Amino acid sequence: RKEVEQDPGPFNVPEGATVAFNCTYSNSASQSFFWYRQDCRKEPKLLMSVYSSGNEDGRFTAQLNRASQYISLLIRDSKLSDSATYLCVVNKNSGGYQKVTFGIGTKLQVIP
């Protein structure tokens, strides 16, 4: 089983729709969680951290479920500019080093 699993998509959604992505992780000792956004042929950029209590940044909401070992990202009122690949990232402290594991990413295409 992969350490971090994501549905690669693509998710094709109309403008204005709400879309949600999930990401599961296998190591229960994982400590911190993030969503990154990666545009085509560009570097990943931090979108938001994910907290157990859930956190929101404008149209984006991230949730963590430690019991079921998954994190989610909800995008409301999708914009064309939201089209990108969304990477799930899981950190675990391993011998004083933060071991970072990236998912393969979920591709989102918002269509007019």
Place this chain on the structure above:
Amino acid sequence: DGGITQSPKYLFRKEGQNVTLSCEQNLNHDAMYWYRQDPGQGLRLIYYSQIVNDFQKGDIAEGYSVSREKKESFPLTVTSAQKNPTAFYLCASSWAGSTQYFGPGTRLLVL
């Protein structure tokens, strides 16, 4: 402007040739990382360094080498032993245990 720079943007390698990818950061980050990204795969860690003059192998270090002589710089050499080097190479940096920030990447192509 603070940030991470990588050069060149595109690099071509001939058979049997070693090439070096540059990564510089002025964020005063302690830790630096090199990743490789292939289509349909997540980022895979090649090497990382938590302090100057120290670095550790990641998951796919074979065929690569690094140095960390300065805090700001973490160059990656792709040696001739790396048989499938064509990929998008990403450098990242962070404060210890904190969020990673990425450079713009270098695309390596084999002639």
